[in-house]
Amino acid sequence: MLYVYCDNCKKNIPSPRSGKNFVTIFDKDLCIPCSEKLEQDIRVLMAKEKDYHLEAFAKNQKSVLDRIKK
DSSP states (O other): OOOOTTTTTEEEEEEBHHHHHHTEEEEEEEEHHHHHHOOOOOHHHTTSSSOOHHHHHHHHHHHHHSOOOO
16 A cells, blocks of 8 residues: 655645646645645746746746745
8 A cells, every 4th residue: 555645734645646636746745735735836926027937937836845844
């Protein structure tokens, strides 16, 4: 049996299936609600950028992920 825990909220993900009820971003496993929250946080940060650049997206994604507790 495989056990996967969300790295943000620390909850166990029952019957884990990648892309179905959890996602892996870099080295973090996130449940769907936490991944949606992450996307929203990145969206807010990207709205503050003057132009959209992949480098800016990667920087903002990394900064949001760094806030997740280890």
